[in-house]
Amino acid sequence: MIYVVATTQVKPDSRDAFIAGHKKCIAETLKEKGCVAYEGHTSIHDPNTYVVVERWETRDDLNAHGRAPHMKVWREYSSPLKAAPTVIEIISADKVDTIKA
Numbered sequence: 001m002i003y004v005v006a007t008t009q010v011k012p013d014s015r016d017a018f019i020a021g022h023k024k025c026i027a028e029t030l031k032e033k034g035c036v037a038y039e040g041h042t043s044i045h046d047p048n049t050y051v052v053v054e055r056w057e058t059r060d061d062l063n064a065h066g067r068a069p070h071m072k073v074w075r076e077y078s079s080p081l082k083a084a085p086t087v088i089e090i091i092s093a094d095k096v097d098t099i100k101a
Helices: 012-029 059-067 069-081
Strands: 002-009 035-042 049-056 087-091 096-100
Touching (some): 002 059, 012 049, 049 059
Antiparallel strands (some): 002 087
């Protein structure tokens, strides 16, 4: 099992657009092979912090998710709505990788 926690600082005036756009991404992602769970949440401490929590069967499934057409659309859509790059933590049984995207 692969766990992913992706945290994004969203521009305050773009928060609603970011969340609405991500709901479309969630719907498509849940259809992907190997996706066990994929949820987006607004932080209870900071309404401009958006956290995505994911579970994937394998690293290959997660890698395919990153190449999915809807993810390209999401990255292009969400980029101007972010206040900072997304911090992605990929957690597997033996290590944690951190990526800024």
